[in-house]
Amino acid sequence: MASTAAAVPFWRAAGMTYITYSNICASLVRGCLKEPYRSDAGAREKVHFAVSKWANGKPEKSSIRSDSHSE
Amino acid sequence: PPTPSSIPSKLTINFVLPYQSEISNKEVCALRPSPADLSESRLEFWQMGVLPGHVATIAELKPGLLSVHEGSEVTKYFVSSGFAFVHANSITDIVAVEAVPVDHIDPSLVQKGLADFTQKLNSATTDFEKAEAQIGIDVHSALNAALSG
Numbered sequence: 001m002a003s004t005a006a007a008v009p010f011w012r013a014a015g016m017t018y019i020t021y022s023n024i025c026a027s028l029v030r031g032c033l034k035e036p037y038r039s040d041a042g043a044r045e046k047v048h049f050a051v052s053k054w055a056n057g058k059p060e061k062s063s064i065r066s067d068s069h070s071e
Numbered sequence: 072p073p074t075p076s077s078i079p080s081k082l083t084i085n086f087v088l089p090y091q092s093e094i095s096n097k098e099v100c101a102l103r104p105s106p107a108d109l110s111e112s113r114l115e116f117w118q119m120g121v122l123p124g125h126v127a128t129i130a131e132l133k134p135g136l137l138s139v140h141e142g143s144e145v146t147k148y149f150v151s152s153g154f155a156f157v158h159a160n161s162i163t164d165i166v167a168v169e170a171v172p173v174d175h176i177d178p179s180l181v182q183k184g185l186a187d188f189t190q191k192l193n194s195a196t197t198d199f200e201k202a203e204a205q206i207g208i209d210v211h212s213a214l215n216a217a218l219s220g
Contacts, residue, residue, distance in 0.1 A: 011202045014199050014202035015199055021206060022168050027169075028184065029169050031172060033180075037175045040175075044089075056103075
């Protein structure tokens with residue numbers, strides 16, 4: 001009988017999404033670069049975003065976060 | 072896109088990254104990305120070649136070499152992951168999160184990373200940690216292969 005389960009990559013089976021997988025791959029590659037490319041790439045990893053909780057159709061508060069990729 | 076009546080002599084490629092357009096509308100002779108084979112029995116070093124007239128394809132690229140052949144000139148990039156879309160009119164779009172020319176890679180960091188992640192895989196407890204360590208091993212082995220290939 002044919003198996004009904006589609007083959008899943010190991011990372012998806014472990015609960016990771018493709019975008020997480022892709023970002024991990026990218027930051028690993030950046031970590032293996034020679035200088036000065038490595039420091040240039042380091043700047044690309046910084047994430048800057050604002051998060052706000054919504055209640056009753058209005059944004060309540062907004063916290064601005066600036067994370068660099070934690071590794 | 073429409074299929075042209077005759078096969079074009081060159082492949083037009085667009086290779087983009089989130090922060091820059093690496094190649095746009097360049098006409099090249101051939102392309103060799105490393106696609107991911109999503110079946111269980113995945114071949115480690117499967118290579119795919121794209122020539123003008125290639126059947127329309129969507130391929131998920133796994134970490135590996137992308138070599139662009141223009142006449143006798145070859146430019147090699149290491150792609151961290153991404154997708155390649157080959158359209159019927161031989162325009163190929165490649166998108167990647169990160170791609171570096173192979174000579175930007177530091178071999179000693181690659182070896183160190185490979186050793187680190189092999190060890191992490193042994194000490195990993197949760198599925199997620201194991202997956203992360205496995206990704207580390209895959210990416211570093213691919214980097215290694217790209218450096219020596």
